[in-house]
Amino acid sequence: MKPSTHRPTQAVIDLAAIRANIENFKTYIAKKNGITPEIWAVVKANGYGHGAIRVAQSADDLVSGFCVSNLDEAIELRSHGIVKPILVLSGIVPDDVHIAVNLRVTLTVPSLDWLKMVAALDTLKDLDTSHLKFHIKVDSGMGRIGVTSVDEANDIIALGDKLGMDFDGIFTHFATADEVNTDQFLSQKTMFDELVNGLTRRPRFVHSSNSAAGIWHTETIQDIERLGDALYGLNPSGTALDMTYKITQALTLKSELTHIKIIPEGATVGYGADFVASKDTIVGTVPIGYADGxxxxxxxxxxxxxxxxxxxxGRVSMDQMTIRLPERLPIGTKVTLIGEDGAEKITVNDVAAHRGTINYEVVCLLSDRIKRKYTNG
Known part of the structure; x- marks a missing residue:
């Protein structure tokens, strides 16, 4: 989707805030644990709606690698000059393995069956498989992808060795690291630790720590910290748990009034005529809608x-919405949807709470139609 550059609606991304969030995490971990793990920035889903390319370019000198969700996101980073390691967190279509080899992209092996499909490819013999690094995914209780036994993990290692591949890492993902109750978290941690201890050999990277684990369970941080939500200045728990170090929300969402009118008592606004004015009402129109997220x-x-x-x-439309104004204001008056204006503030968490969802979803839903503007780059 092409950004609507001639529309006043835009997401403003403070790159200095993102860099500060990385630095503050490093300082926190050094003081808390006395360790310096590698930081890999999670820039999947277009950098959580912030723009993967600009975020990665800005963070490049502060991190050791990047995590993405699929091969196309890795290709995009490589095509824009990102040369550091990139880990694709999900399994890819086996037929596309040659792309990962050529671009030096690290793949996730989600199962022995998947690796057997790769081994059966006719094209594999034409590849320098020594350039194919892989991390084994362990399903310790998330229930999506990954191995569930040490035997399967060791069989993957053996087949990878036979194929000349580089067993570079093993990882898992916690389902409840951002929650007060730790029962599920501790169960997953125990399962993962026991599986790793049973491997025929330890890879270069063992990692299980996402933003939430890195914040509230620092003992889980091993070789890599996968910094996602907190990278963008968002609390992974929403409001359930307090942050343990300073983060700064990097995204604000702005627009303008494009139309102002006074409607009489009894007049309706929007699809379905759900809003009925109880008195004369000043209505402003803002160019953003559900097509923008x-x-x-x-x-x-x-x-x-x-x-x-x-x-x-009134109902939010595809391209526009309407608001009640306290007074008649000029066209072009600034509207803040996320951010600060005077003494008032709207956070991503505020929007998430209204929707009954999480801050991740709010920013990831902001569509490419919204122009991204970058500051302090």
Missing amino acids: WTRDMTGFYVLVDGQKCQII
């Missing part, structure tokens, strides 16, 4: 205009 359930929430909270009225 500003979803229909934002009706009833608010934005900031001239430092005041202004309620979203």
Whole structure:
């Protein structure tokens, strides 16, 4: 999707905030654990909506590698000059292994069956498999992908050796590291630790720590810290757990009033005519809608205009929404959807709480139609 550069709606990304979030995490871990693990920045899903390329380029000198969700995201990073290690966190289509080899992209092996499919490829004989680094994924309780026994992991290592591949790492992912109750977390940690201890050999990288584990369970940090949500200044738990070090939210979302009118008592606004004015009402139109990721359930929430909270009225449309204004204002007046205006502030967590979801989803849903503007780069 092409960004709408001629529309006033834009997400402003403070790259200095992202860099500070990395530095603050490093300082926190050094003081807490006295260790210096490698930091791999998680820039999947277009950098959690912040823009993977610019985020990766800005963070490049502060991190040791990057994590993405699929091969296309890795290709995008390589095509924009990122040369550091890139780990694809999910399994890829076996037929595409040659792309990973050629671009020196590290793959996740999710199962022995997957690696057998790779071994059966006719094209494998034409590849220099010594350039294919892989990490074994362990399903310690997440239930998505990964091996569940040490025997399967060791069979993968043996087959990888036979194929001339580089067994570079093994990892898992915690399902509840951001929650108060630690029962599931401890069960997963125990399973992963026992499996790693049973390997025929230890790879270069053993890692299980995402942002949440790195913040609230620093004892899990091993060779790599996969820094995701906290990289962007977002608390992985939402509001359930307090942050243990300083983070700064990197994204703000801004727009402008494009139309202002006064509607009389009894007039309706929006699809379904759900909003009915109880008195003469000043209505402003803002060019953002559910096609931009500003979803229909934002009706009833608010934005900031001239430092005041202004309620979203009527249904959010595909491209526009309407708000109740305290007074008639000029076209072009700034509207803050996420960020600060005067003494008022709207955070990503505030938006998530209104939707009944998590901050990850709010920023990841911001579509490519919204122009990204970068500051302090």
